[in-house]
Amino acid sequence: EVQLVESGGGVVQPGRSLTLSCAASGFIFDDYAMHWVRQTPGKGLEWVSGISGKSDSVGYVDSLKGRFTISRDNAKNSLYLQMSSLRDDDTALYYCAKAVGEHLFYYHMDVWGKGTTVTVSS
């Protein structure tokens, strides 16, 4: 069974950093691109970042470039999101999602984890 389990969320002060992790199982991890999507009650779903199966392509939503960094460790079947200079509006439920193909582009997301909550608050 394909499974994605996010971790690393919590309460963090504005300006600090946090790294989210996503543990994948049930599929050949490096055959698929992976994504981070976040959700807030006010803004709905927002694609945050994606990375190809071999890490040769990455993408970010423009507003987060420079603050967030996506990476993956295919040997550990794990996806990461390093978040720095966190702001109040980064407060959200962060989902890890698997794409249906290796390349970053042109593949939708078919399996999602349950998410991990990040709260940015002083």
Added chain:
Amino acid sequence: DIVMTQSPDSLAVSLGERATINCKSSQTVLFTSNRKSYLTWYQQKSGQPPKVLFYWASTRESGVPDRFNASGSGTDFTLTISSLQAEDVALYYCYQYYSSPYTFGQGTKLEIK
């Protein structure tokens, strides 16, 4: 960036009746070389992650009931539930994966009237 706009924002439909949700993209999401529109419909029930209903605008995901249908191409798309069931109460999102940054519609909340 491609802006995805759904209508309506919320919808209340009687059980057994038809529900229709629209999605419009600010630019085409049609890849001319293969004639596929790179649009997905997701259903999100309360407390759950999104679930794929359709991809390439109209290809039904395995296991999705056939009362759900999707159509459209280019910039205009529609999701239809032909006979609403209680378990269809959810948020519905369209999502374009044609051009990065990928973008979602704002969501449509579907309720029972």
